[in-house]
Amino acid sequence: MLLIDCPHCGLRDETEFACGGEAHIARPLAENAITDAEFAEYLFWRDNPKGVFLERWCHTAGCRQWFNAARDTVTHDFIEIYAMGSMPASKAGKAAFADAWRRNTASEAAAKPSSKGGKS
Amino acid sequence: MAEGPDRGARRLPGGKPKYSVFSLMRNARRYHQDWQQAWRAPEPKKSYDAIIIGGGGHGLATAYYLAAVHRITNIAVIEKGWLGGGNTGRNTTIIRSNYMWDESAAIYDHALKLWEGLTQDLNFNLMFSQRGVLTIAHSWHELREMSRRVHAIRLNGIDSDILTPDEIKKLVPIINIDQSIRYPVMGGFLQRRGGTARHDAVAWGYARAADDLGVDIIQNCEVTGLRRKGNQIEGVETTKGFIKSPKVGCVVAGHCSVLGDMADIRLPIASRPLQALVSEPIKPELDTVIMSNAVHMYISQSDKGEMVLGAGVDKYNSYAQRGSFPVPEHMIAAAVELFPLLSRLRMLRHWGGIVDTCPDASPIISKTDVKGLYFNCGWGTGGFKATPGSGHVFADLIANDRPNSIAAPYALDRFQTGLLIDEHGAAGVAH
Ligand SMILES: Cc1cc2nc3c(=O)[nH]c(=O)nc-3n(C[C@H](O)[C@H](O)[C@H](O)COP(=O)(O)OP(=O)(O)OC[C@H]3O[C@@H](n4cnc5c(N)ncnc54)[C@H](O)[C@@H]3O)c2cc1C
Ligand SMILES: [Zn+2]
Numbered sequence: 001m002l003l004i005d006c007p008h009c010g011l012r013d014e015t016e017f018a019c020g021g022e023a024h025i026a027r028p029l030a031e032n033a034i035t036d037a038e039f040a041e042y043l044f045w046r047d048n049p050k051g052v053f054l055e056r057w058c059h060t061a062g063c064r065q066w067f068n069a070a071r072d073t074v075t076h077d078f079i080e081i082y083a084m085g086s087m088p089a090s091k092a093g094k095a096a097f098a099d100a101w102r103r104n105t106a107s108e109a110a111a112k113p114s115s116k117g118g119k120s
Numbered sequence: 121m122a123e124g125p126d127r128g129a130r131r132l133p134g135g136k137p138k139y140s141v142f143s144l145m146r147n148a149r150r151y152h153q154d155w156q157q158a159w160r161a162p163e164p165k166k167s168y169d170a171i172i173i174g175g176g177g178h179g180l181a182t183a184y185y186l187a188a189v190h191r192i193t194n195i196a197v198i199e200k201g202w203l204g205g206g207n208t209g210r211n212t213t214i215i216r217s218n219y220m221w222d223e224s225a226a227i228y229d230h231a232l233k234l235w236e237g238l239t240q241d242l243n244f245n246l247m248f249s250q251r252g253v254l255t256i257a258h259s260w261h262e263l264r265e266m267s268r269r270v271h272a273i274r275l276n277g278i279d280s281d282i283l284t285p286d287e288i289k290k291l292v293p294i295i296n297i298d299q300s301i302r303y304p305v306m307g308g309f310l311q312r313r314g315g316t317a318r319h320d321a322v323a324w325g326y327a328r329a330a331d332d333l334g335v336d337i338i339q340n341c342e343v344t345g346l347r348r349k350g351n352q353i354e355g356v357e358t359t360k361g362f363i364k365s366p367k368v369g370c371v372v373a374g375h376c377s378v379l380g381d382m383a384d385i386r387l388p389i390a391s392r393p394l395q396a397l398v399s400e401p402i403k404p405e406l407d408t409v410i411m412s413n414a415v416h417m418y419i420s421q422s423d424k425g426e427m428v429l430g431a432g433v434d435k436y437n438s439y440a441q442r443g444s445f446p447v448p449e450h451m452i453a454a455a456v457e458l459f460p461l462l463s464r465l466r467m468l469r470h471w472g473g474i475v476d477t478c479p480d481a482s483p484i485i486s487k488t489d490v491k492g493l494y495f496n497c498g499w500g501t502g503g504f505k506a507t508p509g510s511g512h513v514f515a516d517l518i519a520n521d522r523p524n525s526i527a528a529p530y531a532l533d534r535f536q537t538g539l540l541i542d543e544h545g546a547a548g549v550a551h
Contacts (some may be wrong), residue, residue, distance in 0.1 A: 053437055073437050
């Protein structure tokens with residue numbers, strides 16, 4: 001049983017949570033301009049690392065709030081839990097964000113209206 | 121021994137008939153101390169015509185059919201651990217082909233037909249047992265949906281019958297069909313040709329037959345990189361050095377994204393733990409495989425007498441080969457609801473494997489943007505049943521560099537075209 005530190009409720013059993021999968025997938029805004037291949041990047045291609053993974057969780061049977069986490073998929077350690085809409089602050093979390101192949105995808109480029117919008 | 125009894129019935133080469141009742145007697149006299157090696161343990165050569173990464177059932181089957189059907193024998197299977205130590209040796213061995221869509225019927229029934237002759241083909245006892253697979257419905261809605269599914273399945277020529285609760289009780293005397301329980305048994309559907317097989321034997325049988333045809337099976341050797349030159353695969357980096365090959369097939373189940381990342385191939389896969397457990401062995405009580413999507417568990421009895429139980433995947437990505445305790449707790453609660461006599465059994469073993477779940481619950485059998493690099497993955501919670509069919513069509517894809525009609529719908533480009541093969545209904549409770 002994982003113990004997950006909900007930012008609002010504190011340490012609670014895993015059974016109270018739902019896992020929402022990969023975090024920081026930004027929806028392309030230029031939907032009509034992008035190709036099917038680029039849309040597939042957004043819709044289907046998933047980061048699935050062996051190691052530090054940035055993912056979303058929801059405290060479904062508690063406060064019902066979403067939050068982000070950096071978790072190691074080998075040890076199951078939660079390295080960091082951080083708010084929706086913010087970026088990881090730990091060294092491992094920052095590296096996981098910067099190194100993800102998604103950073104270089106056309107779909108992610110198509111998700112930036114100007115400076116920093118779109119990401120969550 | 122010289123000639124085995126059944127040579128004439130075999131359709132494919134490989135797996136010389138070295139086992140017989142006489143060799144069994146002779147070895148029994150020698151306390152089973154000097155059985156011959158089932159396969160060699162070679163050091164890797166510098167180069168091969170094709171390399172298969174992953175020594176699970178699917179990888180070994182691919183290598184075997186490459187050698188036996190396509191006569192490409194200068195190949196290696198590279199496995200980081202031991203043969204069958206991945207999901208092949210961790211699965212609950214349910215075999216069936218009652219999937220709804222035409223594409224699924226084609227591949228799963230192709231596999232089931234191969235299973236039916238496989239012990240002969242490989243000259244290795246796979247303990248394939250067509251004991252029937254029964255899926256139970258617990259509400260009128262589920263039963264109606266099931267009938268629709270059964271008709272679709274029958275239209276593809278796959279055996280499938282609806283049973284009433286009384287017929288189910290006759291088939292499975294230990295089941296509780298009392299209509300007052302939380303999830304009453306309202307009916308079910310049975311595939312009589314479905315059943316189980318001995319999981320490691322499948323890996324061992326393919327390995328032995330492939331080795332006999334000259335395939336190098338290299339264990340304890342991890343692939344750490346995929347080397348490409350421009351758009352063409354050149355070979356694989358391993359813990360035993362670089363091995364050259366113009367064709368590389370990745371068949372690594374839960375690790376497919378890790379391999380994909382090595383060649384910048386993106387996959388829609390999430391790797392999740394899937395758990396199973398067995399009880400202490402008891403006398404024969406259950407000679408059918410039972411599955412229930414609503415109660416969410418499945419059960420069969422192994423030849424050793426253990427009750428084999430499984431259910432759904434854990435909810436988060438993992439490479440740890442273990443899951444969380446609430447999952448087995450839930451599957452035991454569900455099993456006891458349907459089979460009250462299980463409540464007094466103790467749990468003997470409990471384990472997990474890392475399965476490669478795909479968004480449409482169907483596999484990926486595909487070429488990639490890198491020439492000569494092929495992927496076979498995404499079987500998720502239910503690929504054991506497909507082992508022979510998967511290996512058979514994947515070998516064909518690698519040999520001819522084009523998918524045959526069974527494999528074609530499973531190409532990666534379906535995630536761009538939108539031609540998904542949604543089998544969440546058939547996959548239901550994982551198996
Ligand atoms: C608990 C459980 C129950 C299941 N029950 C059923 C069932 O009842 N019916 C059914 O049909 N299916 C079932 N499945 C699914 C089934 O087990 C799999 O779909 C199937 O066995 C996959 O076979 P495979 O050969 O592709 O993978 P595996 O047997 O996992 O083989 C992949 C191999 O690749 C190796 N590998 C990984 N990375 C590398 C590397 N870098 N270098 C070299 N080698 C590498 C691994 O060590 C492994 O041996 C179950 C799975 C689990 C975990
Ligand atoms: Zn909370």
